[in-house]
Amino acid sequence: MSNSTGRVKGVNGNMLTVEFEGAVSQNEVAYVSEGENRLMCEVIRLRGRRADLQVFEDTTGIQIDDEVEFTGELLSVELGPGLLTQVFDGLQNPLPQLAEQCGFFLQRGTYLDALPRDTKWKFTPKVKQGDELTAGETVGIVPEGIFEHAIMVPFNLPGQAKIKSVVEEGDYTVSDTVAVLENDDGAETEVKLMQRWPVKVPIRAYDERLRPAEPLVTRIRIVDTFFPVARGGTYCIPGPFGAGKTVLQQITSRYADVDIVIVAACGERAGEVVETLREFPELTDPRTGKSLMDRTVIICNTSSMPVAAREASVYTAVTVAEYYRQMGLNVLLLADSTSRWAQALREVSGRLEEIPGEEAFPAYLESVIASFYERGGLVSLKDGRKGSITIGGTVSPAGGNFDEPVTQATLKVVGAFHGLSRARSDARRYPAIDPLDSWSKYVSVVDDESVKAAHALLRRGSEIGQMMKVVGEEGTSIEDFVTFLKAEYLDAVYLQQDAFDAVDGATAAERQQHVFAVMLAIMNAGLKFKSRDEARRFFHELTQVTRDWNRAPMDEDKFKELEDKIKGRITENENNAKSLSSD
Amino acid sequence: MQKVYHQIDHIAGNVITVRADGVKYRDLAQVTSRHTTSLAQVIRLQDDSVSLQVFAGGRGVSTDARVRFLGRSMQVPYSEALLGRIFTGGAVPRDKGPQITENLIDIGGPSVNPAKRIIPRNMVRTGIPMIDVFNTLVESQKLPVFARAGEPYNPLLARIALQAEVDVIVLGGMGLKHDDYLYFRDTLESSGALSHTVMFVHTAADPVVECLLVPDISLAVAEKFALEGKRVLVLLTDMTNFADAMKEIAITMEQIPSNRGYPGDLYSQLAARYEKAVDFEGAGSITILAATTMPGDDVTHPVPDNTGYITEGQFYLRNGRIEPFGSLSRLKQQVNGKTRDDHRTIMNTLIQLYSGYRETVEKQSMGFRMGEWDNKLLKYGKRFEAEMMDLSVNIPLEQALDLGWEILADCFDAIETGIQSDLLEQFWPK
Numbered sequence A: 001m002s003n004s005t006g007r008v009k010g011v012n013g014n015m016l017t018v019e020f021e022g023a024v025s026q027n028e029v030a031y032v033s034e035g036e037n038r039l040m041c042e043v044i045r046l047r048g049r050r051a052d053l054q055v056f057e058d059t060t061g062i063q064i065d066d067e068v069e070f071t072g073e074l075l076s077v078e079l080g081p082g083l084l085t086q087v088f089d090g091l092q093n094p095l096p097q098l099a100e101q102c103g104f105f106l107q108r109g110t111y112l113d114a115l116p117r118d119t120k121w122k123f124t125p126k127v128k129q130g131d132e133l134t135a136g137e138t139v140g141i142v143p144e145g146i147f148e149h150a151i152m153v154p155f156n157l158p159g160q161a162k163i164k165s166v167v168e169e170g171d172y173t174v175s176d177t178v179a180v181l182e183n184d185d186g187a188e189t190e191v192k193l194m195q196r197w198p199v200k201v202p203i204r205a206y207d208e209r210l211r212p213a214e215p216l217v218t219r220i221r222i223v224d225t226f227f228p229v230a231r232g233g234t235y236c237i238p239g240p241f242g243a244g245k246t247v248l249q250q251i252t253s254r255y256a257d258v259d260i261v262i263v264a265a266c267g268e269r270a271g272e273v274v275e276t277l278r279e280f281p282e283l284t285d286p287r288t289g290k291s292l293m294d295r296t297v298i299i300c301n302t303s304s305m306p307v308a309a310r311e312a313s314v315y316t317a318v319t320v321a322e323y324y325r326q327m328g329l330n331v332l333l334l335a336d337s338t339s340r341w342a343q344a345l346r347e348v349s350g351r352l353e354e355i356p357g358e359e360a361f362p363a364y365l366e367s368v369i370a371s372f373y374e375r376g377g378l379v380s381l382k383d384g385r386k387g388s389i390t391i392g393g394t395v396s397p398a399g400g401n402f403d404e405p406v407t408q409a410t411l412k413v414v415g416a417f418h419g420l421s422r423a424r425s426d427a428r429r430y431p432a433i434d435p436l437d438s439w440s441k442y443v444s445v446v447d448d449e450s451v452k453a454a455h456a457l458l459r460r461g462s463e464i465g466q467m468m469k470v471v472g473e474e475g476t477s478i479e480d481f482v483t484f485l486k487a488e489y490l491d492a493v494y495l496q497q498d499a500f501d502a503v504d505g506a507t508a509a510e511r512q513q514h515v516f517a518v519m520l521a522i523m524n525a526g527l528k529f530k531s532r533d534e535a536r537r538f539f540h541e542l543t544q545v546t547r548d549w550n551r552a553p554m555d556e557d558k559f560k561e562l563e564d565k566i567k568g569r570i571t572e573n574e575n576n577a578k579s580l581s582s583d
Numbered sequence B: 001m002q003k004v005y006h007q008i009d010h011i012a013g014n015v016i017t018v019r020a021d022g023v024k025y026r027d028l029a030q031v032t033s034r035h036t037t038s039l040a041q042v043i044r045l046q047d048d049s050v051s052l053q054v055f056a057g058g059r060g061v062s063t064d065a066r067v068r069f070l071g072r073s074m075q076v077p078y079s080e081a082l083l084g085r086i087f088t089g090g091a092v093p094r095d096k097g098p099q100i101t102e103n104l105i106d107i108g109g110p111s112v113n114p115a116k117r118i119i120p121r122n123m124v125r126t127g128i129p130m131i132d133v134f135n136t137l138v139e140s141q142k143l144p145v146f147a148r149a150g151e152p153y154n155p156l157l158a159r160i161a162l163q164a165e166v167d168v169i170v171l172g173g174m175g176l177k178h179d180d181y182l183y184f185r186d187t188l189e190s191s192g193a194l195s196h197t198v199m200f201v202h203t204a205a206d207p208v209v210e211c212l213l214v215p216d217i218s219l220a221v222a223e224k225f226a227l228e229g230k231r232v233l234v235l236l237t238d239m240t241n242f243a244d245a246m247k248e249i250a251i252t253m254e255q256i257p258s259n260r261g262y263p264g265d266l267y268s269q270l271a272a273r274y275e276k277a278v279d280f281e282g283a284g285s286i287t288i289l290a291a292t293t294m295p296g297d298d299v300t301h302p303v304p305d306n307t308g309y310i311t312e313g314q315f316y317l318r319n320g321r322i323e324p325f326g327s328l329s330r331l332k333q334q335v336n337g338k339t340r341d342d343h344r345t346i347m348n349t350l351i352q353l354y355s356g357y358r359e360t361v362e363k364q365s366m367g368f369r370m371g372e373w374d375n376k377l378l379k380y381g382k383r384f385e386a387e388m389m390d391l392s393v394n395i396p397l398e399q400a401l402d403l404g405w406e407i408l409a410d411c412f413d414a415i416e417t418g419i420q421s422d423l424l425e426q427f428w429p430k
């Protein structure tokens, strides 16, 4: 290992110019001494004997000729049992432990182990001496909360190797060696409960990538039915401030049908993380009956925390996601907001005086965003099991205008687009996903044709609504007016969902299928009214009843009663219409 | 040891460059020319050249100015003696009182560990129905007032400050008109609030770099008071001037602007200040109310836009009233379930009906026929605007809720309000 050294020759914001001796590699981690503090940095450009480093901390107090030590290692995270339930900063420092040590405030230069070193884990070997293994294959398991946590051959093991020795079942800490591998050349590799992995390098110790095919049920109707997400897919949620991006992700993090959720709070409000942090331990996971926190990891580098660590935080998050995917689990990574990460890139690029692209974002923005989302996906592992990472990122476009570099670059690579609209959030039509703008390439929980029909109705309804603003109700034919009311009804009772109601807030896939069939029947019903007022009253009442229906648990009598009531109203009107026309 | 340098290489705008060694990033220096003397702060080190931002501005600085490095970064005195006092953006007394030199604290300190934060829980009462009823302000919230220049945002801030039950008020003025500064001073003084207020005021006539210091100084002092258990309210007006000062420096430093000339880190810079709002478990709290003027009344302008992405809601001040639409307190649900049983229902019902009123007004202006329901809405809308929205209304929350019921009963039948029957039984005026 090189362990070169250098001296500071320039300071500009969180950027250092360092003159070094020896060899230094791109993205290598270094430490700069500032008085008593050793502050972590990362090499981001090399030019001759000078390197540009971004500091993961505030740079106040650094001076020319301060010493810099290079570590020879890329920015890496610790992977092993004990990640779940934790709250880390962007560099994987556990925040509660930092608080114990430093009190109210974050203290620069304090770095703690991500995984506790003294916890003992009950390890059960799954291999024996002489077994041949490759990177990522399971050596043994330890229980981690509700999961069987696989201890895997280091992901960077080249080729294959034989188990030379393996420990017996027993209690071990993360730094204990549980097995030794030996390859044909006699080179040995130790397997510990914990391994380290560089965050900017994808883990590829799987067999092959597959096409995402299964829906990831979020229990949000407008998502699952109209703009579905797939396990192993990617999607984005752009929207102006206050439109409901964070709330949407919070709901998803609760109800999504996955094994593990990684919440990456990237450059947003600390207060929002606190809500998750304080509430999740109290909430039960409907799938397991255990605390939601048991399946969650929070990576939290909020807006006032150092910007370089914000850039690192999304990589830390996706690396942890990849690690659990390697165990055959379905992982959901929610990043809020990817724009803050892009802005961190922009700040760095600006300080490096690179030639800027649009809105001063670096020219490589697109490829960086693309390679981040590419780390999502469905894979088959070497033992034939499948694992997936689904990535959902919010985007915070300047001025709420989607025609900006981050939104556009993201739209090119994701499989679904949930665009939030200011008009819908102002009208309190939550979730404010625009049904006319949004799209998804994945498979819905209901059949395609029905969704298309519903979509067409919504579009027609919106056109009529626009027209009516100009010509008034009187200038609109009663047929059109009824179409408009049908679209409004579908919006009110199916697209909109009351996040704070225990039943309406989360709609299971079977229920969506059941309810959507009823919606379809209503859309196709030949309703007739004598006047617009009568039509309005009819749909007003129908909306009330359907909302009550949405609040009724599916296994209660009330559910059936209300459904019958809704169907009864429709039949009644249709019968009247028939007798009218036969007159 | 304090070193003195005499050779200035470069003067551009408010930034000077000298050759010096042993200088720390963000250190302060005293720059003395024939005509001027000012503090300056290191904003860039490159080999042996040091760039400094001169607080009083580059004007009048000569190439042979004396630059004396102080060996420390920007600090501000902190003690109880600050209360009742008024300072400049550079923390020099603006009143006739003595300079305070004891107990210097750093400004722009580290952020609070998110794991130490708690969920906000206390309502801040303002006596303004548009806030208390519809968008309740919460202790430790960060909230800007978005307004066009000329709207009475400063009187609104002053009024909230006087009415809120807080222990300490910190006023940070940036680019404040002198009249507005005097208005704040006199209003706080005549109400007796000045004795628990400290003001850091940069006026439009002062050097622009001092404007940049105001939020950090104000918040550093606020943080100390809060750590000692005080509930602190920080007023920052006008944050758009702060952003414009950053823009000016960024351009001088030849940074590549991202959007309408503003630097790419505008979001991070604003967030670093607003995120100081906090409720310390076992100690006090910081609530931040800011004024953000919208150039061209355009909310998509980079300053209000970035602010909206940072703060926990916003109040839109338009035509002297707080707009019910667009205004949002994102923390209101933390407290408005614990005030009175009818609070949320009244909030939702009055707003829905008011939105109906707005639609009716639009229809009316397009010449469409007014029905019976339209006429009810018109009557309701007028009362709502006069008795709830008007900023001169000053009543406690409970009285405002009662008034809401009274207006409803005057304009509508109970059934038309869509309010659930148990609440109607309890609250509908007989």
Ligand SMILES: Nc1ncnc2c1ncn2[C@@H]1O[C@H](COP(=O)(O)OP(=O)(O)OP(=O)(O)O)[C@@H](O)[C@H]1O
Pocket: A239, A240, A241, A242, A243, A244, A245, A246, A247, A248, A268, A396, A430, A431, A432, A498, A499, A500, B308, B309, B310, B329, B330, B331
């Ligand atoms: N599904 C919902 N149901 C009810 N209220 C909602 C919903 N979504 C959003 N809101 C309201 O809107 C507010 C803002 O939502 P949210 O914080 O999710 O916005 P955002 O898009 O993340 O904004 P920003 O970009 O500023 O972070 C919430 O505090 C809440 O009052």
Ligand SMILES: [Mg+2]
Pocket: A245, A246, A247, A268, A336
């Ligand atoms: Mg958000």
